[in-house]
Amino acid sequence: MAQLRERIARWIDGCSEELREALKWQFLTGSKYFRPLTIFSCYRAVHDGPIPERIMQSALVIELFHNVSLIIDDIVDRSPTRRGRATMHIQFGELSALMTSGYIVAEGYLQLKDDLAGIALFSELLKRLGVAECMQWRLRRQPLGVEDWRKIAGEDTGSMFEVCACLGDRSGRLRTFGGLLGLLYHGCDDVGDVKGLAALGGGGEEDLRDGILTLPAALAIRDPGVANIFCSPQEGELAELGRYFVAKLPEAESYLDKIAEEARNEARAFASNPLPLLALIEQTRQLSRY
Known part of the structure; x- marks a missing residue:
């Protein structure tokens, strides 16, 4: 991780x-580098020896x-801050924010050089x-369920x-393990x-305002009355809707425990050394418990 930080600074x-x-x-501030950590951990789960250059390069580009x-x-979310600081488009x-994002993508592909498998994976991403x-965005403010949430979060x-x-x-x-870990992180x-x-740097107020299908929302809107508010909120009803979401937190946590167990089973089945993956799952699971 120290090497990765140095590479980003030099770049x-x-x-x-x-x-x-x-x-x-x-x-240069605030990142948890959780996605590069996932790359390193998945390498360690199936390979021995030090992290090779190709994997380090992939970790840089994923960041x-x-x-x-x-x-x-x-x-898109019109977010003024992230992790307590002004977002790039505000600052x-x-x-500048849009052009910088294009600049970063171009640099990512240059960094990959002749790693054709990596190029294909990043293009898929x-x-x-x-x-x-x-x-x-298309499915916002619709009375969808947990399986719909799972599909959106999975993509x-x-x-x-x-x-x-x-x-x-x-x-x-x-691959399936990674998808489950991402689903867990999203939840x-x-x-x-x-x-x-x-x-986590996310945007609860923005999601509530825009009618985004979060996991607590998917659980709460099974109640027809809550679904009506979610689909067509009137002035002053967002705070009430938020309280319904809060009431579903214990059920959401229970659902996340089930996803975590799915991921553990996948790690044990397909990794020759599942310990790094099990540690990732536990670290991810703690993110909603602070």
């Missing part, structure tokens, strides 16, 4: 002066692409993230972690937002 220092301050603002998704999410302007964002965060697992193991054996993020947590 930023070599970038165009026009965008350097924006890149420093985005990359680049993850930040592209954050920049775009913040613009530097929307044009960008396509799926685009589909997920459009799907989530959003799930696709990111699926690709991390494939980049780490380079065999596809851990913990949803629960954390409802609890008012800042640790």
